[in-house]
Amino acid sequence: MRARRVIAAASVAALGVLSLAACGKSAPGIAAYVGDTSYSVDRVDAIHAEAQAKYETTVRAAFKQQNGPSASPSPEMLQIGATKQDMLNLLVGIDLAKRIIAEKKIPVQDQLAADELGESFGAPGTEYARLAADWYDLFLSLQAGLPPAELTDDLRATVYDKMVEGKVAPPGWTVEQQREAFADPAIAQQVAAVVALSAAFQDEVKREDVSVNPRYSTLEIPALLQVPNSGFGRYNLPYLEQDSTVSDISTPEPVPSTAGPDAGPGTGPDAGPDAGPGTEGTAS
Incomplete structure (x- = not known):
């Protein structure tokens, strides 16, 4: 199976934690620091609460329209897929991205509409x-705008591992099978660009002394991958490790092969609110 089928639906988890105390910053009301900028726990909570309330209203209305005015969706159906962690990922990610763009003078175009x-x-x-x-x-x-990274076997294995975690790809591929799945030029180019962005975020974390409140378990780069004839898929790539050190995207050991590239992808999460982009974060 070609990589486009593997990644057609993507929402992968990964990232790490930086302790606030590790950098001498430990205010319990602060969710994260990026240099001298802070993001409060209250702001993260408020963004999530607003999204949850709107999602619940939207689901109730759609469910009643389909099943009658007395019908009620289950509590599970009313839970938005995005978490408070996702909101923090957006705030910190936007901050780091804007710093990199300003430093490297990369032009930015308005390509995606918030309403859509x-x-x-x-x-x-x-x-x-x-x-x-x-x-x-x-x-x-x-x-x-960033030069693409060279996709080594180690990097492919890490990306593949995250796809398996997100049930986007079947487990058990060998190194050769991973190479084949990522051989599609369109897919390879995009993945190489995301790996390069992860490296740029690692450098920025070192430079700006990024730290995260221990109550949040991870930080992630929400990534888009355009699959020909299939729209966009979403997945996340790590740039921090849980031991508070900057990651070099270490490679997991490949597991024994139980399925080849023709096995087909798993069923990834819907294109729901489990990962989103964001505006530039401001201190609060």
Whole structure:
């Protein structure tokens, strides 16, 4: 199976934690520091609460329209896929992206509309949707403006591992099978660009002394991958490790092969609100 089928739906988890105390910053009300900029826990909570409320309203209305005015969706159906962690990922990611863009003088174009993204997330008109639109504009600009990374077996294995975690690809591929799946030129080019962005984020984390409140378990780069004839898929790539050190995207050991590239992808999450882009974060 070609890589385009493997990655047609993507929402992968990965990232790490930086302790606030490790950098001499430990205010319990601060979710994260990026240099001298801070992002409060209250702001993260408020962004998530607004998105959750809007999502619940949207789901209830759609469910009643389809099943009658007395019908009620289950509590599970009313839970937005995005978490408070996702909101923080957007705030920090936008901040780091803007710093890199300013330093490298990369042009940014307005390519994604907040209204459209909000509708796809089930949370139109929210700050979450606006953050998502801002982030993906920055992400696409960085993807085009940074020199692509060379895709080694180690890097392919790491990306593949995250796809398996997200049930986007079947487990058990050998190194050769991973090479084959990522051989599609269009897919390889985009993945190489995202790996380069991860490296740029690692450098920025060192430079700006990024630190995260221990209550948040991870930080992630929400990435888009355009699959020919299939639209966009979304997945996340790590740039920090849990031991508070900057990651070099270490490679997991390949597991024994139980399925080849023709096995087909797993069922990834819908293009719902589990990962979004964002606007430039401001201290609060």
